[in-house]
Structures are given as C-alpha cells and as structure tokens.
Amino acid sequence: MSRKRKNNTEIPDFEIDSLARALLPAIQKLFESEEGKREFEEWQAERQKSQLNKKQNKESR
Secondary structure, three states, rough: OOOOOOOOOOOOOHHHHHHHHHHHHHHHHHOOOOOHHHHHHHHHHHHHHHHHHHHHHHHHO
16 A cells, blocks of 8 residues: 655655665664663653643643
C-alpha cells in the first residue's frame, strides 16, 4: 500500500528520499546512545511543561 506524500516544496521527492536515507543511520545512532536518550527525555519534559503552560494560559482567560 502506497502512502500519500505531503511534499508541498519544490524539492523533488527523490531528493528528499536520498537525504532521509543518508541521515537515518546517524539519527538512529544518536537516539540509541545514552546522550541521545538523555537529550530526548529532556526535550520531552520541556515540551510537556510548555504544553501544560499553554493549557493553563487558555483556562485563565
């Protein structure tokens, strides 16, 4: 089953695919490392805090 692409840029799909294939191994290696896992957890905590602040701001209006 083919998925529908959402490429709204002037960059051809084959160039996006090539870039993704080149970057994927480095991204996977980062997320498998202890440093990458720690950074991801910090990012998640920061994002959750930001979303909570947005929700509280909406409720206080």
